[in-house]
Amino acid sequence: MEGLISLVGAVVVMVILRDVFHTLWHPTRHGGLSRIVMTALWRLSSRASPRRRAAGVAGPLGMACVVAMWTCGVAVGWAVVYWPHMPEAFVFSSALEPTRHSRPVDALYISLVIVGTLGLGDIAPAEEWLRVVAPLESLVGFTLLTATVSWVLGIFPALARRRTLALRVCHLRRAGMTAGQLDSAAGAAVLGALAADVARVSVDFAQYPESYYFHDGTGDTSLALAIGYAAELAERGRQAKDPGAHIASAVLAAALDDLATVLDERFLHTGGARQQVLAAYERDHGGG
Structure with a gap:
């Protein structure tokens, strides 16, 4: 069961990374999650404001929503990977009680710390495979940041x-x-x-x-x-x-x-x- 839950998290991460790839490096006419978000906001702004006052913010707001979706998707996906293996696969600082800090919100906290490359260290992976997976999440977070900057500079x-x-x-x-x-x-x-x-x-x-x-x-x-x-x-x-x-x-x-x-x-x-x-x-x- 633990492996199945982690697999679901990995699938979420792969879906987000695929969307980033097709949005930034290999755009196609078939679209993806980002195109769905941008199109939906464009249509909503058109309907909400006949004179198009709202349409002026549809593009910038859409890009902000897409970046937020990517970031949250990656963080949540990796949190789902971590959660089934808590607390036994992690090392906790002396100030934290492992059994009380093994909830889904704690898994999300770990994921956000890693993807943001904050490195607080109060909860760290202990199992060997997690010690490999966690740095990969940091690399994805850094790549996502640089890709977003490149996207803005290109648009x-x-x-x-x-x-x-x-x-x-x-x-x-x-x-x-x-x-x-x-x-x-x-x-x-x-x-x-x-x-x-x-x-x-x-x-x-x-x-x-x-x-x-x-x-x-x-x-x-x-x-x-x-x-x-x-x-x-x-x-x-x-x-x-x-x-x-x-x-x-x-x-x-x-x-x-x-x-x-x-x-x-x-x-x-x-x-x-x-x-x-x-x-x-x-x-x-x-x-x-």
Whole structure:
């Protein structure tokens, strides 16, 4: 029975580690526990605030909840591994009575001390296999901390690139480029640079899917509201007689198709064409 309980704890730890792996190092469109948490908070914020005031905190709050879930899951899982073997498999300080400090809460205390690398030493593993398992938990705790920092450092540059692209598109809209201006070498350069920026954002959505759940507001930094004009430029560029502009518009259209594919496969699931996907993206981010 003790072995079965410990096995349950090990399974909990493995589930959490698998989620960390697929969230940070091998993101897939199938999601995991972290994606469930982020999606649920995004949907709740959308329903709770029609004007999207709550949506602005959905992303940061979701990341905090995911990190808390990972930490608690690892701590609880290892506590379940330890608990069936208390008190005989542990050494207690002279100030503690082993039989009175062998409850589940004491196992959780041991786990939290180890995962946090605090090393208080009032309760320590005595059996050989536990003396190996306990340092492994410390390594997992340290890895989880560094992975979380890396996650945060990766998400926010991705958000900056997305908002920069939105601002660039808004600048082009305000500039009011005419068909004649697009049908030139300068127009080709503008469309080509725009296509490269769209491609970078597509990669960001694929590599950091949690960034989707960060709301950009309703101003010039909202890609969901601005991306439609980029599609309009791509269509206008197709009529250009300048070879460079014509090719650049085709590249921009392909980049927008790739962006729509990523958005639809991972978040929106409309199954529609590019125009439908971008419209759904706009609605989901507060565009009506």
